[in-house]
Amino acid sequence: MGGRESTLVLLDENGIRCDGRKIDEPRRIMIKAGGLKNADGSAYIEFGDNKILVGVFGPRDVHPKHMSRTDTGILRVRYHMEPFSVGERKNPAPSRREIEISKVIKEALLPAVILEKFPRTAVDVFIEVLQADGGTRCAALAAASVALADAGIPMRDMVAACASGKAADTIILDVNNEEDQAGQADMPIGYMPNLEKITLLQLDGVLSPEEFKKCVETGVNGCKIVYELQKKALADKYFQNGRDQ
C-alpha cells in the first residue's frame, strides 16, 4: 500500500469516485436468503461485482471425531474462490490468502453464534466466491451470517460487514478493487448492530489516529446499511406479508 503512481483518478474535484459513487456511498448490494435445497441454510450476495454463494450445514456429526468438543459445538468455515472468479485463472487449491480469510470470517462469526446448545457437533460454513471485485471478505461475512440464520443456528445478533478505507487522502466507504489496488488504506469491518460490537477489524495501510476513528465510523455506518438488507433478505424468505403481522 502507500498510494502507487497511477493515471486513474480515484476522486475528482466534485467528490465523485472512479466508479461514480460519492465518498460515503456503498456499491449496489443484493442479498437473497435460501436457494440451495441440500444445504440446511444458504444465502447469495451480490456486492457490487462480487458474487458469492454460501451454504451452511449443521449442527451435524463432527468428522474427524477428535475435533469435537464435549462442552460446545464447533464452527468451521471454508472460504474458497472459484478458478473463474478472477481475471486470470486461480488455482483451485486453497491459497495462503484463502486460509487466512477462512480464519478471520470464522472468528468474526464466533461471537454471534450460540453453539453451547449443541455439544459434540459441528456447524460447517462453505463460502464460494463466484466473482471477485474487492471486498469479498466483507461480502462473504455478511452472506454467511444470513445463511447461518437461515439454517436456524441460534445467534446473539446478525453480523453485518462492510469495508472502509482511504484513497486520494479521503476516507471512503466500501473500497472497490481499483481503490484497493491504488488507494492508501483498506479496513474491513464486521459489526453486530444490535449489540453494537465489532467482530472483525483489519487494516491494511497507514492511518493517523483521527483518520482511524473516522474510518471505523464510516465502516460501521456501512455495516448498518448492509444490516438493513440482511433483514430484508430474511423477511422476504420467511415473512412474505411484511415484517409485522
Add this chain to the structure above:
Amino acid sequence: MDNRRKYVIPGDVITTGPFRPEQNVILEGNKIISTTIGVSEIYDDSAKVISLTGKYLPKINDLVIGKVISHTSLSWELDINSCYVGFLPASDVFGRDFSAHADELTSKLKAGDLVATRIANFDRTRDPLITIADRDLGKIDSGDLIKISPSKVPRLIGKRGTMIQMIETATNAVITIGQNGWVVVSCENPEGLLKAKKAIQMVDEYAHVANLTDQVKDMLESKGES
C-alpha cells in the same frame, strides 16, 4: 392479530424489562433478544420466540419417528433427523431376560425399519436414549413416510390438535407425527392417503400463512367432490 406477536430475526430486541427469557431468546442487560428467525410472543412475565427454521433438538418425552441405521450386540442406532443418533437398548425390546448370546437383534428390527419411539433421556453429554416401551410405540409396519421441517410440527398439530384431527377425519387416515419432523401416514383408501399427504405438505409449505386451516379444509373438500 394480537399486537404482541411480531416477526423477528436474530438480534431483534423483543422487549425490555423484567421478563423471563424462555425458548429461543436470551437476556442481554435488560433486553430480551431473539436468537432465531420466528414469531415472538410476550406474556405477562415471560417472552419467547416460536422458531420458523432449524434442526430438531431432542427433548425428553418427545415422540419421534426413527429409522434404524445399524446395531451392535446390545443396542440399535436410529436416525432421528437430529444432530445426534438415537440409542435404543436391546433390553427395551426383548424385555428383562435379554441375552446378548441367545437373542438376535435383527429378528426384531433391521436396518431401514421405521420405529415410533419416545425420548427417554437426553442430557447433552450422551446421545439421546430412546424407548419403545409404551402404548402406540414400536415398529411401524405400514404407511408412507413424509419429511417436513421440525419447526413446523406444532403447526401441523394445530391448536389442541385441531389441524391434524381435521385431516384425519376428512381422509380417514391414521397419522403419526414425530416431533422430529417425520410423519407416517397410513390409510386404506389410496385417495385418502394422497389427500392426507398433500395436506401435510401444504402445511409444511404455507406454515406462516394466517388462515391455513381454512385453506387446508378447502383443499380436502374440493378434492373429495372431484
